[in-house]
Amino acid sequence: MPRKRIYELARELGMSTRDLILALEKLGMPGMSAFHMVSEEEAEVIRGLIAEQKAAEAKAAPEAEKPKPKGQPRPPVVAVLGHIDHGKTTLLDRIRRTHVATEEAGGITQSIGAYQAEVDGKLITFIDTPGHRAFTAMRARGAKATDIAILVVAADDGVMAQTLEALDHIKAAGVPMIVAINKIDKPEARPDVVMQQLANLGYVPEDWGGNTIMIPISALTGQGVQDLLEMILLVAEMEGIYGDPEGELEAIIIESHLDPAKGPVATAIVKNGTLRERDVVVAGTAWGRIRALLDHQGKRIPSAGPGTPVQILGLSDVPPPGEKLERVQSPKEAEELVEKRLEEERARKLAPRPRPSLAELLATAQKKSLVLIIKAQTMGALEAVKLELGTIQAEGVELEVLHAGVGQISESDVLLAATETQGQPLILGFGVKVDPKAQALADQKGIPIRTYDIIYDLALDVERALKRLLGPEIREVKVGEAEVLKTFNISGVGRVAGCLVRSGKVVRGGKVRVLRNGQEVFSGEIASLKRFAEDVREVPQGYECGLRIRDFDDVREGDVIEVYVLEEVPV
Ligand code: GDP
Numbered sequence: 001m002p003r004k005r006i007y008e009l010a011r012e013l014g015m016s017t018r019d020l021i022l023a024l025e026k027l028g029m030p031g032m033s034a035f036h037m038v039s040e041e042e043a044e045v046i047r048g049l050i051a052e053q054k055a056a057e058a059k060a061a062p063e064a065e066k067p068k069p070k071g072q073p074r075p076p077v078v079a080v081l082g083h084i085d086h087g088k089t090t091l092l093d094r095i096r097r098t099h100v101a102t103e104e105a106g107g108i109t110q111s112i113g114a115y116q117a118e119v120d121g122k123l124i125t126f127i128d129t130p131g132h133r134a135f136t137a138m139r140a141r142g143a144k145a146t147d148i149a150i151l152v153v154a155a156d157d158g159v160m161a162q163t164l165e166a167l168d169h170i171k172a173a174g175v176p177m178i179v180a181i182n183k184i185d186k187p188e189a190r191p192d193v194v195m196q197q198l199a200n201l202g203y204v205p206e207d208w209g210g211n212t213i214m215i216p217i218s219a220l221t222g223q224g225v226q227d228l229l230e231m232i233l234l235v236a237e238m239e240g241i242y243g244d245p246e247g248e249l250e251a252i253i254i255e256s257h258l259d260p261a262k263g264p265v266a267t268a269i270v271k272n273g274t275l276r277e278r279d280v281v282v283a284g285t286a287w288g289r290i291r292a293l294l295d296h297q298g299k300r301i302p303s304a305g306p307g308t309p310v311q312i313l314g315l316s317d318v319p320p321p322g323e324k325l326e327r328v329q330s331p332k333e334a335e336e337l338v339e340k341r342l343e344e345e346r347a348r349k350l351a352p353r354p355r356p357s358l359a360e361l362l363a364t365a366q367k368k369s370l371v372l373i374i375k376a377q378t379m380g381a382l383e384a385v386k387l388e389l390g391t392i393q394a395e396g397v398e399l400e401v402l403h404a405g406v407g408q409i410s411e412s413d414v415l416l417a418a419t420e421t422q423g424q425p426l427i428l429g430f431g432v433k434v435d436p437k438a439q440a441l442a443d444q445k446g447i448p449i450r451t452y453d454i455i456y457d458l459a460l461d462v463e464r465a466l467k468r469l470l471g472p473e474i475r476e477v478k479v480g481e482a483e484v485l486k487t488f489n490i491s492g493v494g495r496v497a498g499c500l501v502r503s504g505k506v507v508r509g510g511k512v513r514v515l516r517n518g519q520e521v522f523s524g525e526i527a528s529l530k531r532f533a534e535d536v537r538e539v540p541q542g543y544e545c546g547l548r549i550r551d552f553d554d555v556r557e558g559d560v561i562e563v564y565v566l567e568e569v570p571v
Pocket of ligand 1: 082083085086087221
């Protein structure tokens with residue numbers, strides 16, 4: 001029995017897939033997707049119903065008006081993501097070779113960061129810097145360059161660390177995804193294994209009744225690539241990707257560099273409106289009157305409309321990817337805007353930067369949810385952190401994990417955090433280091449990064465931070481008292497006090513007051529708490545423990561340590 005997909009049926013009926021799905025919904029068949037399979041009998045029923053509906057509509061309102069989206073369909077902008085060596089570059093090169101009409105002899109043009117492919121008479125704009133770092137950089141500041149993401153997974157290798165990262169980046173961007181299962185020409189290719197792995201992650205292939213589009217391809221031989229391209233056009237149609245050439249200019253920088261001969265050169269993707277030569281534009285702190293616009297083949301063009309990548313000459317500086325390109329009325333207006341931004345930047349740099357506690361840092365945040373990016377050394381450690389965070393509860397605030405991965409904290413993590421607009425982003429590292437470039441970027445964007453070596457410290461800090469987000473008053477409550485029996489100097493760590501808990505309990509992360517002969521000599525907090533060699537959460541009365549006080553190495557035998565915890569004052 002031949003079976004058909006809804007989009008094939010739509011083509012046959014001479015209507016758009018979107019319209020067919022909407023019509024079916026009206027006819028009491030909601031929840032259809034473009035890829036839903038129907039039997040020939042079902043298709044026949046649908047044909048009949050649609051014909052009836054069309055007849056009825058024609059009778060009732062011969063010129064029934066459909067609400068028209070503004071503008072017209074424009075080329076979708078597509079980015080390619082995936083694990084290293086899974087074939088992103090090969091795929092982009094192949095499409096470029098087979099679907100970009102070259103005018104030059106030899107056909108080699110320099111890449112401007114994106115190109116336009118022609119498929120069945122329609123255009124698709126591909127961003128040719130593959131990878132999720134570039135993808136996320138291009139959607140910083142709320143604007144997103146990309147409409148559709150292609151996730152490349154090699155059929156011989158399966159889902160890998162960067163595949164998982166890419167999935168989280170795509171999810172956070174909220175753009176539709178097509179999975180290209182690549183390298184199916186290889187004898188050891190196992191596309192079914194890839195499908196199963198993705199299904200286990202919640203991305204169920206549409207062939208199995210899910211919503212994730214997966215296309216088997218070989219970027220090397222070209223097998224399946226045409227299907228992939230057609231699917232991109234279909235998804236674009238389903239999404240209703242529109243642009244209005246007459247509308248307000250909306251353009252995003254995707255690539256930029258300093259050319260020794262041409263000066264600053266930037267590529268922007270125009271998403272709406274039309275960019276023209278001689279326009280005065282501002283991107284971040286770069287501005288200029290456009291001297292020339294070049295298309296993806298390096299050809300000079302007078303203007304660029306929606307969905308088009310375009311190289312811009314004439315800027316004063318090199319704007320970073322992700323920056324919005326704005327049009328202003330005059331050079332004077334541009335200069336004023338840039339001066340204001342530079343002023344803000346200077347003020348930010350000059351502001352004194354003490355290192356506040358996480359809770360203090362977030363106390364001023366307006367957001368009521370904490371959005372985490374967690375990095376740990378191993379999958380096991382990552383699971384442990386997630387489990388520990390799962391035990392934290394604070395009513396009225398939410399804890400969301402945007403991305404959890406293995407490895408050091410990278411620029412890509414900071415970029416992902418920077419795109420968060422709903423909640424307060426926070427990057428947590430457990431037993432991992434921070435890439436210095438990531439730290440610099442985080443400082444610049446005001447994203448807090450905290451790293452821990454002890455899981456309880458991490459959980460405690462997050463708990464406190466959450467409470468601070470709620471903003472109640474916090475007071476100190478005494479929970480116990482310990483006496484210092486002995487002290488040890490541990491090189492590289494500091495002085496550790498061997499104590500006996502006299503009353504109550506000593507708790508990790510607790511606040512302390514150190515009393516010597518009844519006089520307070522120091523107040524601060526517990527930096528570490530151990531029983532024997534083990535890190536522990538608390539030690540009750542009658543037991544011995546080793547504790548270190550943060551920034552205090554003068555603890556002595558006979559000192560009394562009073563321990564406090566911070567408690568919320570109910571409002
Ligand atoms: P990227 O790191 O994701 O950009 O991966 P590349 O495009 O550089 O591909 C990595 C390697 O896989 C190269 O040696 C490619 O020739 C090879 N490769 C890519 N696609 C295919 C494919 O479909 N089949 C086979 N057999 N090899 C492929």
